[in-house]
Amino acid sequence: MEIYFKNKKQVFANVNGHTIMTDQALRSGGDGEYPEPFTLFLASLGTCAGIYVKSFCDQRGIPTEYIQLRQAQNYNPVKKLIDQIEIQILVPGDFPEKYENAVINSASLCAVKRHLKDDIEVTVKVIRK
Secondary structure, three states, X not given: OEEEEEOOOEEEEEEOOEEEEEOOOHHHOOOOOOOOHHHHHHHHHHHHHHHHHHHHXXXXXXXXXXXXXXXXXXXXXOOOEEEEEEEEEXXXXXXXXXXXXXXXXXXXXXXXXXXXXXXXXXXOOOOOO
């Protein structure tokens, strides 16, 4: 990944031929033109769970056009962190009841979710060009 800057508070990343664009909200000195990085992080959790749900349904021939995921976060003001995230899988009435637990388990396999652990080490270094 290559990370670079644009305008006031915009930070972009080139990843595998794609550009991911972020900005800060107006209240934080940005232009609010793109999502904030933390918003993308949260969205990565929901979209990751979503691809597992989609794959689960596709493998069983279950149409996904009326299936959605909804995600909500709880901000803990004492810790100043999000301490709970709930992902709801909204299914139509004809979704096979026998697959409800299995589709939950499938969504829980999400790689982003599995990386939400305290023991991941992030190292930051300065390298002169």
